[in-house]
Amino acid sequence: MENITIHISIPMGLTSLEDQIRNSEVGKHVAFVTIKTFSNPATHEAYSPDLEDPAIARQVQYLFADTPLIARYWRSLPALKWVHTQRNGVDLVIDSLKKNEAPPFILTKTPGDLNSSFITEYVLGYIIAMNRKIFEARESQSRKDWQQRPLLCNQNIAECTVGILGIGEIGKHIAKACKVLGLHVWGMTRTEHVVNNKCESIDNTVLINVGRGDIIDEDSIVQAISNGWLGGAVLDVFPIEPLPVSSPLWDLPGVVITPHTSGWSASPEFLAGIIKVYTDNIQRYITGQPLENVLDWQQGY
Numbered sequence: 001m002e003n004i005t006i007h008i009s010i011p012m013g014l015t016s017l018e019d020q021i022r023n024s025e026v027g028k029h030v031a032f033v034t035i036k037t038f039s040n041p042a043t044h045e046a047y048s049p050d051l052e053d054p055a056i057a058r059q060v061q062y063l064f065a066d067t068p069l070i071a072r073y074w075r076s077l078p079a080l081k082w083v084h085t086q087r088n089g090v091d092l093v094i095d096s097l098k099k100n101e102a103p104p105f106i107l108t109k110t111p112g113d114l115n116s117s118f119i120t121e122y123v124l125g126y127i128i129a130m131n132r133k134i135f136e137a138r139e140s141q142s143r144k145d146w147q148q149r150p151l152l153c154n155q156n157i158a159e160c161t162v163g164i165l166g167i168g169e170i171g172k173h174i175a176k177a178c179k180v181l182g183l184h185v186w187g188m189t190r191t192e193h194v195v196n197n198k199c200e201s202i203d204n205t206v207l208i209n210v211g212r213g214d215i216i217d218e219d220s221i222v223q224a225i226s227n228g229w230l231g232g233a234v235l236d237v238f239p240i241e242p243l244p245v246s247s248p249l250w251d252l253p254g255v256v257i258t259p260h261t262s263g264w265s266a267s268p269e270f271l272a273g274i275i276k277v278y279t280d281n282i283q284r285y286i287t288g289q290p291l292e293n294v295l296d297w298q299q300g301y
């Protein structure tokens with residue numbers, strides 16, 4: 001069995017990661033070096049003075065870090081063999097590659113099935129909230145208004161159709177739950193910039209994006225909602241995160257914005273699941289078995 005030294009930057013909620021791995025079966029084969037990581041208060045960009053130090057950067061062979069840090073520093077880590085991230089979406093790393101570039105290290109990630117039930121709850125929650133006019137009811141309450149007609153829903157949820165772009169782990173989970181509620185479901189794989197400024201009226205339709213921010217043309221969403229072509233949008237992911245305060249989306253009526261939280265949870269079971277995925281992969285690595293949840297650089301997921 002190989003012994004390895006992991007440089008580790010602890011992301012949100014995973015403070016027990018190091019201890020749990022130390023106390024696990026693989027613990028005696030792993031040493032940790034903590035990487036200091038900060039967030040720029042103005043831009044919220046993650047940076048690490050340690051990874052900017054060439055003497056430290058040269059030593060990093062195994063790394064656990066969040067994707068912004070990996071995207072920012074992988075080119076300056078010449079000895080890098082394997083990086084693991086607690087995230088499922090690694091678009092920031094993919095975006096940092098040149099055309100057809102496949103870096104010489106392995107990137108593993110948390111599989112979507114850990115996020116899928118939380119994302120499904122989020123999507124269904126907003127579908128029901130929109131259909132049942134729950135936001136309007138709250139506004140009406142704030143005015144102490146007792147008018148029934150504006151708060152009646154226009155259709156039973158079983159008359160609604162949900163279109164899902166991307167039928168991977170998460171898309172399939174959402175589809176199953178929607179079917180249980182009786183919604184009509186259709187799915188679609190690889191399509192880019194589906195909502196663009198050539199889009200015709202889809203009036204009552206609400207767009208929910210929990211996938212990748214760059215799949216949607218933001219200006220087109222603003223245009224579609226402002227012109228009444230789109231009934232609303234629930235957006236959890238954005239091409240630039242945090243969403244800049246200057247974005248017109250923040251104040252656009254009918255738009256709900258959440259800070260990339262749809263798939264994440266503070267529940268101990270969820271965090272333990274993330275740690276287990278990594279620990280199991282360390283076990284495979286040090287015993288020379290193939291790793292799981294490896295990113296395919298060509299496919300991008």
Ligand SMILES: NC(=O)c1ccc[n+]([C@@H]2O[C@H](COP(=O)([O-])OP(=O)(O)OC[C@H]3O[C@@H](n4cnc5c(N)ncnc54)[C@H](OP(=O)(O)O)[C@@H]3O)[C@@H](O)[C@H]2O)c1
Binds near residue numbers: 190
């Ligand atoms: N908001 C959050 O908190 C959160 C958390 C976890 C994951 N995510 C995001 O959720 C998405 C799905 O994750 P997953 O684990 O379900 O992925 P997955 O199992 O790897 O499946 C990806 C699916 O997306 C499809 N796809 C890829 N590019 C597409 C495109 N341009 N247009 C339409 N479909 C496309 C693929 O279709 P083909 O089979 O045709 O290639 C495949 O069916 C990812 O983008 C991930 O970043 C978000």
